[in-house]
Each structure stands twice: as C-alpha cells, then as structure tokens.
Amino acid sequence: MLTEYVEKILKARVYDVANETPLDVMPRLSKRLHNTILIKREDLQPVFSFKLRGAYNRMSQLNDEERARGVVCASAGNHAQGVALAAQKMGISALIVMPKTTPPIKVEAVRALGAEINLHGNSYDDAGAYATDIAQKDGRTYIHPYDDPEVIAGQGTIAMEIIRQHPEPLHAIFVPVGGGGLIAGVAAYIKAFWPEIKIIAVEPADAASLKAALDAGERVKLDQVGLFADGTSVRQVGEEPFRICRETVDEVITVDSDELCAAIMDIFEDTRSIAEPSGALAVAGVKKYLATNPMQDQKMVVIDSGANINFDRLRHVAERAEIGERREVLFATKIDEEPGSFQKFCKTLGDRGITEFNYRYADDQQAQVFVGVRINGKDKERKGLFEILDRAGYDWVDFTDNEMAKLHVRYMVGGHAPQVENERLIRFEFPERPGALLRFLTRIGKRWNISLFHYRNHGAAYGRVLVGIQVEDQYQHDFQTFLDSLGYSYWEETDNPAYQLFLK
Template sequence: MNSLIRDILSARVYDVAKNTQLDNLYLLSRQLKCNIWLKREDLQPIFSFKIRGAFNRIFQLSEEERACGVICASAGNHAQGVALSGRYLKIDTTIVMPVSAPDLKVNACREMGANVILHGNTFDDAYDHALYLSKTEGKCFVHPFDDLAVIAGQGTIGKEIMDQKPDLDAIFIPVGGGGLIAGVAAFVKFIAPNCKIIGVEPEESASMKVSLEEGKRIKLNQVGSFADGTAVKLVGEKTFELCQQYVDEIITVSTDELCAAMKDIFNNTRALSEPSGALSVAGIKKYLQENPHCGFKNVAGILSGANINFDRLRHVAERTELGERNEALIAVKIPETPGSFQNFINIIGKRSITEFNYRYSNPQEAVIFVGLQLTQGDDEKTHIIDRLTEHNLNVIDLSDNEMAKLHIRHMVGGKANVSDERLFRFEFPERPGALLQFLSTLAGRWNISLFHYRNHGSDYGRVLIGMQVPDENITDGSFQSFLDELGYNFEDENDNPAFKLFL
C-alpha cells in the first residue's frame, strides 16, 4: 500500500497531463438534492485520463528500453496516450488496433507520429498480435491497465480530487480493466478511508462486478460495444487485487441510462462525453435515486473521456429520453374499425405522441407502435397502461425491449407470411467485408427473409436478420454450426413479443 501511495505522489504525469478542474453539476445537484462534482478528464490533451498512466509508464523506461521502442494494443484512448507520450519523449511507438477501430482514433494516433497497425476484428486479436510483436521485435509492451506504473499514473486523479474537495462522501468511477479505479481507490482510502469508492460498469460489460462477487477474475464470453472504452472481458490481476481491498461497491447501468447521463453532462457543462466517460454520472443518478436516504451530501464522478464519433450522437439522442424515463414505447392492439384510433387518443389524454407506426394487417385487429412523452416517469407510464387495459385494450410495454428500440421503431410495416422464419439480432463489425463474410458463411443454405441495419456510429453495426430455417436444421446442429463459424455476437429474438406483434 505505502509503495503505491509513494508511486502516486511521485508519478511523472504533468509533463503532458493537466491538473483538471472539478466542476459542480449545478442542475443535477438541484435535481438529486446532493452536491455533485465532476472531474473533467475530458480536458486532457488526448481528451482522456489515459495519458497519465501511459506517460508515467513510458517515462520510467531505461535508455535501452527506450531505444527499442514501445508497443501497445488499444482501440482508442490508451493508444492516443502512448502515441503522445512517445512523441514527447522521442520514442518510437507502435499501436496495434483492430480493423474496426474508429477512424477518429486511428487518425489521431497517426497524427502524433505513431506507427498504427490494423490487425484482427477484435481488441483480443490486436492484443495478441501486439504481444507477439513485442517478443519478436524486442519492443516494450505498455499494458492499458494491469501495470503498477500505469495504475500509479491514474491514481494522481485521486490525489487531485482530495486536494480539490476533501470532504467527499463518495466517488463514482468508470470501470473497464480497473486501472483507473484501482489507482484512485488506493489513494483516496489512504487519505479519507470513510469516503466510499463506487465503481460503475455497463450492464453488458460488468467483468469487475462479477469477478468481485465470485472472489476471482471471471472472463466474460462477450461484452457490449456501446461503451467501447470499458468493454473488457477480463479485468487485470493487479487491478482486481486492489479493487478487492479498496472498492466498496460496483453498480451497473444500462445503455439508456448512459445516454441520459451524457445529456446531463452536456446540460451542465456543455461537454460531449463518450459513453464510457459518462458512466460515473449515470451511476451517481442511479445510486441516489435508489438510495434516497444514503446520507451523501457531496459526491464526485470522473468524466474519463470525450472521444466520441460525431455520427454516434444520433443514436445517443434517440435513446436519451428512454434513459431519463421521459418516453414510453408501447404496443397496443385496437379494433380495426373506424373511430378506434380516436378512442385510443381519448384514453391516453392530452399527451404528446413522439412516435406512431401502423400498417394494415387484418380486418379484425390493428397493432400500433406508439411512443409517448412522459413528465412523471414510470408512474405515469404505469397509469397509462392501466387506463388502456381498463378499456379492454391489449398493451405491451416495449420501453426496455432492445430489439424494439434498435429496429422495430424504424421498420414497422406489417407481417409477412413466411414459413420457418427465425429472427436474430447480430453485431456486425463496422468494417468492409463484414456483410460479405456473413453471406459467404451462410453460403445460400437458408433464405434471408428480413434484414434491417442502421448506422449508430459505433464500432459494431446492429443488424436484425430473419432467415427461413426448417426445424430439422436446428435439431441436427447445422444452423448452430453456422453461427459458431460466423463468430459474430448475436441474440436470439424468436420469443421477443415485438417480433410476434409486428414482424
């Protein structure tokens, strides 16, 4: 413990990094009745805290190690930290990134003089290749989180926060591989042991939470791609041990809650956060709403990064209202008769309709997809559903249905009479050839009956696909073999009520 505190106090970060400001989120503080502060690591030269750990690690290399150059694997922020550190220290840097890495981050590394190698479809592919090059070419590998010098560099954020606001009740910290929370938690607990350290992970990438619950590191089979900066399947050995000692709790948040937090950050600071960067604010909101009597008076979060593709904001804006519980998505069955739509409007009252999708399906019954603006959150949604039910209308709440939010709302058009149809939601890597690989693996074995894709500005494309697959191809394992060979993340949506109602 003492050695890590010494390393944090002596960490060499300010050659390139800033002592960033701690902003009060006045609007959110008033809303949640708690003083909320935000550590603005988005103001670093690479728009992320990662510059601290990367520079501290590389600065400590011997002259012989510097002469050999450094190499790292990253899809984004760590890569830029290594690239900028290499430029400042005049050290040759090589960055291995997956082919799907956003151009914004690839170009940023190249502009800082790094040699960028695009390899593989995933971070794991890039990581393995970087380790191989490190061994064969003698380059020093700079780990993105599981290195004590990196952890100490990130820990300087904890020191700054304690200097700026020593009376905090809790600090909420984004968690990916664990480097940031390990460093900050170790220092804060040394200075202020009563200050709670609460980590925040995406629901679809909660590797630290499950590891701490199991008492050992657990590798996830797959992780979500929305908060790509924290999409880590396996946390570090060193970071896990430190989190076991110093972290009080890990909570998880949904994609919609993340989007709502991004809007909160913008409304309070005019800063555009990347999804992972908004984890702490999403965690603060969720924790304070679920624990209104926790007694916290002053809490802080870390805005860990702002490297977001601009075209991704379209998806974020679309999901924000749902994350704030200001919108409800419902499916309602009404009689296919004149006046039934007017009757539906009379029942829901003078509420703003954000979306309405309908296509004639049969002469007896109409199924409508409706978005409703809410002013009182889930209580109001429950009241609306109860009123519709009292009038003998069949209602299904789709507000938390991922397929409905990603696809159905954009493609309602009536059912097709297709035999043996099965529906799957895939994640396609956003790179040339991803569709071709799918079709080549499919090899014409089954007919595609439905296909829907929208660009959400992320590393993966969300694709909804229907295929005509007879029962015998399920039981004989041939279809499962196709899925295994393809290797894309997917969700089976055949039992999704939105599929049965609209498609």
C-alpha cells in the same frame, strides 16, 4: 500496499503532457438528485481522456536503450492516444495495435499523433495478444493500458487532484471501470488517507469483469463483452488492479446502454460537452446508486473519463436517452380500423406528449400501432398510463425494455399493403408543441380514412408526419381543397420511389 502506491502517485510524472482538470458542479443533475454532484473533467485532456496520465508516467521510466527500441501497446483508442502523445513528446517510436472494431475517430486521432497503427482482431484481447507477440519479437517495450504499477500510479494523480480541489468531506467517488487501472489508482490514494470515502466502481452491464471477479473471489474471463462502451469493453480485469480493488472498492454498480445514453445527455445538459459511453459510466452509476440509497445534501464525485465518441453514434444516443431516463414508454396496441380512431386514441392519452406513432393498414378490422409516450420518469406514471388504456378497452404490450423492439421493430412497422386502394401519401410539417399531434388529427377529422401513419418527435421546432390517406377519384378535388385549408406545410409523396418500392 497503499502507502507504496501513495508514494508512486506523489512522484508520478504526468504534467509534462497532462492538465490538472477541473472539478465542476453539475447544477442540473445535483438539483434533480438532491445532492451535490461534482464532475472531474478528464474529457478536457489533450487527447480527451485520462489515459495519457498513466501512459506517460510509465514511459517516463524507460531507459535510453528501451527508448531507442520504441514501444508497443494495444488499445481500443484512449490508451493508444495517450501512448502516441507521450511518444511524440519523448521523440520515440510507437506502434499501436487496435481492434478492427475501434471507432474511426480514435484511429484517426492516433494516426494524427504520428504513431504507427496495426488493426488486428475484433476485441481488445485479440489486439493485446498480438501486441505482446510484437514486443517479444521486435524488442519494443509493451505499455500495458492498466495492469502496470506505473500506469496505475499515473491514473491515481486524478485522486490527488480531487482532494486538493475539494478538501471538504465526500460521501463517494464513482469511477468507470474497464481493466481497472483508473479505479486502482484512485482507490489506493483515497483509501490511504480517507477510508471513509466510498469508492464505487461502475461498469457496463455487458462488460462487468470487476464485478464478476469480486463475486467469484478471483479474476474470471467473460465469454463475451458488449461494444457500446468500447473504452471499457474488457473481458478480464487486470491482475494488479484486482489485487488493489479487493481491498479498496466498496461497491460495484452495473448500468445498461440506455442508462449510459441518458447519462451522456445529463453531462451535455450540465457541461455542453459530449461524453463517450465509457466516459458517462460514473454519472449513470451515481443516478442508480441514489435511486436505491436515498439521501440528501451529500457531496459525490463522478469521473468523466473521456469524450472520444463517433459523431454518428449520437443518433443512437439521442434516440435512447429518454428511455434510459425512464421518460419514454414504448408500447404496441390495437385500434379499430375506421375513420377517427387515431383521434379517439390520442384523446384517451390526454395531454401526454406522443413521441412516436407508427402504423400501416393490415386489414379492415383492427390496426396494430407502435406508440411512444413521454412520461416524467416515475414508474407509477408508466403504470397509470397502462391503467388508462385498460379502462378504455385497449389491449397493449409494453416494449420499453424490449431490445429487439427498440433496435429494429419500431423502424420496420409497415410494409406493402396491396389491398389499400386510392391511397395518397402526404408528408406534413406542423409547429411542434404539446398537443400538436392531436390537433393535427382533429383537423383531418373523420372524413378521410388513414391507411399509413408515421410520426416521431425529435425535439425540433416542427413535427414531421408521413400519412397515407385513401381518397376515391371523385373526391380528389375536395381532398386537394382540404389539404390547402389545413394551414400546414405539406408535400405530395405518392410518386416517391421509396413509397412505391416499400410501402404501396
């Protein structure tokens, strides 16, 4: 079986449209992991994904009659762009069925290549069933994104390039998995010649169809899949890829969304490119693999499979990357409702960087606060932080792995506080450096009672804080003098309609 695929891969026609992509060292990640991590840059293809390899190789096999009728495919985006580019190159008609949940950047990219687009259903499976019906009705050739020997062979050319670019021994190759076409092609070629190289599949934890199939000994259909890694959100691994993977895949690793966000950051720090979530799967996988299989001075390849990410998703990626890297702890605690309690709490945390601080007055006894603290990524530091809080008498609840808290509650802390009198709302900016928040609170001192507080470290040059401070009428002049003496840029927001509607 493997010999058959090696021959197909060696004969595959991909370079009419595809590039031989670089195999680059990731210096920062390699140093951190104490192993040489080499990244295969499929994000540098003309459609920013490996998918055009398999699509073009399959379409190059069409006869004249099939070319005249055109092709149809279903895809969440990357395969669609591959088919569209291949069709443009070959001068044939292409109809692309895409789920309605497909990121707009991928829809527009396909449209720009001249293909006809039909948005249908909410998942790849919905789109696939519809595209199959169209193929039968209109006579178009259905170009499967992964369950086709010629598509698999096209993707397998990546393995051929890896070995040519790095002929020295490799410990493992980490491959992102959706339907399985990429890993089937890579594994078939590698295991035919170098069976000692580990082939390690990496899947999203909420779309692990290959792992489920290998565990069950047969293909299974997942009840539902997550959509964060939309390029690999497939409910059932392909039949032919599964047949190959059963014999060639050494291990399957699953990673969650936060780990993917951290891997996107790792790729950016080493390459200055931004991977899509599915494109970062292999990097997240090698990190998890080495965390449980400590070793040094080995050489490992990770495949960056694509870079088609919506710009607005970067907000979420940046927000969650530090948590995925285990470099941020989120927790809730209570502090006494009295002047100076914020400052005392910050002193308890010592020189640890505070990344977030959310608070709104509730009653005159205790304040419930939502806090983010930066750590070095080691669990013992996270444990040590909570031990310090215990010794200082603070009750706490760890929210670092609480999805609802991370997605929603952190942004909803607060609300109206009609019992707060004489409140002025001030927005401050101060130079962002270690200890800046504590210095800010020290400058405010204990004279004024803080009734609202929101701070989030965004890695910018300046920290931004929104503060509610209770100031009785007879002290307004003193407070104004105090504000002017702080030396920080500030803006009065007491009359801001957003404050009036949601916080006052």
